[in-house]
Amino acid sequence: MSGINRLELKQLRLLSALLVQKNVSKVALQMGLTQQAVSEQLKKMRDIFDDPLFIRSSYGVIPTVKAEGLAAPIEQILSQVEALLEQDEFDVSQVDQVFTISTSDYAMLVILPELLSHIALLAPKLKIIVREFESDNVESLMASGEVDLALTFPEFIPQNILFETLFTEHHVCVCASSSRLANKTLSLKQLALLPQIIVSPSRANLKGSHDAWFSKRGLKRNIVMSLPSFSAVLACVGATDRVAFIPARLLPDAQVSVIHLEENPPSFDVIQAWHQRSQRDPLLKWMLGKIREAIEAH
Structure with missing residues (x-):
């Protein structure tokens, strides 16, 4: 030896x-x-x-x-x-690197504006890349370091990815602000017959997240369009006779009005997720804390 x-x-x-x-x-x-x-x-x-x-x-x-x-x-x-x-004292004002966030346009609209205001003030040298969320590749992207943090929903995260719940959200049904259905109350049977738009960011198909909920009540939705983002849904609903479910935090929006339902779909959690390889990274810890602050300020 x-x-x-x-x-x-x-x-x-x-x-x-x-x-x-x-x-x-x-x-x-x-x-x-x-x-x-x-x-x-x-x-x-x-x-x-x-x-x-x-x-x-x-x-x-x-x-x-x-x-x-x-x-x-x-x-x-x-x-x-x-x-x-030795653990060097972390000074975020001096951090000069790139941090990549993977998310849907929902989190871009609801979480990122407030978060970026924090970053601009406290970490002026930090550069942010925001990329579309890829549910099929999230584990490999995080393991390789291509993605540092994901803002998404629990069902899209593999078991070995760490996460915490940011808040609980619920969907509301909307129609064009000029629609005769604006602020009316409908049964699910009436709603199922209306032409509907769904959001499918990862897979281009006509299958929506509430299909099973309708099916359990013996109903089939009349889905006529699939779009990759909620911002596109708001614009398309506002310009047509279509209706759609959108997260409540995207309202109010002048393009659409709420349709009240006799029964509402189940709520869902919004999470921030990261790989265990980054668990002790001081920048990640700082970012997680700032996202929590952004949510509280919303």
């Missing part, structure tokens, strides 16, 4: 202390060891370095030329190890 594989950090600390104190009993007391334990470690180091290292004298021990030559490199190694373990 080579010397590097036998050398331990505690041995370097002991050797450094002996070079300073030049006394085995003082070093033993300083390190909380017995003199015998110090002697045993010194014996191992003599074998590793192929040198006596210290010669006994009436005053303690005298370092050999080899030992004295080791003093500076050992101090450098120990200093580097200490620096590795």
Whole structure:
């Protein structure tokens, strides 16, 4: 076995202390060891370095030329190890890097404006990339570091991704502000017959998140259009006779009015999620806290 594989950090600390104190009993007391334990470690180091290292004298021990030559490199190694373990004070105002957020346009509209105002004020050097949420690739994107944080819904997050709930949201049904249905109350049966727009950001299809809810009541929705974003839904509903479910926090919006229902769809959670590889990253911790503040201020 080579010397590097036998050398331990505690041995370097002991050797450094002996070079300073030049006394085995003082070093033993300083390190909380017995003199015998110090002697045993010194014996191992003599074998590793192929040198006596210290010669006994009436005053303690005298370092050999080899030992004295080791003093500076050992101090450098120990200093580097200490620096590795020290947690530098995090100063977000000096952070000059890129942070990538993956999200739907819903979070872009509801969360990001307030968040970005915090960032502009407190972290002026921080650069933000916002990319569309990809439910099929979220785990690999986070594991590779391409995405630092996701703002999404629990059902789109794999089990090994960490997350916390930001708030609970609910959908409301909307129609054009000029529609005769504005502020009216409808049954689900009446609503199911109306032409509806759904949002499907990841998959281009005509399947909506509330289909199962309607189906349990023996109803099938009349879905006629699928769009990739809620902002597009608001514009299209406002310009047509279509209706749609949108998260309540997107209202009020001058383009649409609410349709009241005899029964409302179930609420859902909005979360922020991150990979365990970043769990201790101070920038991530700061960002998570600022997003919570942005939600509270909304």
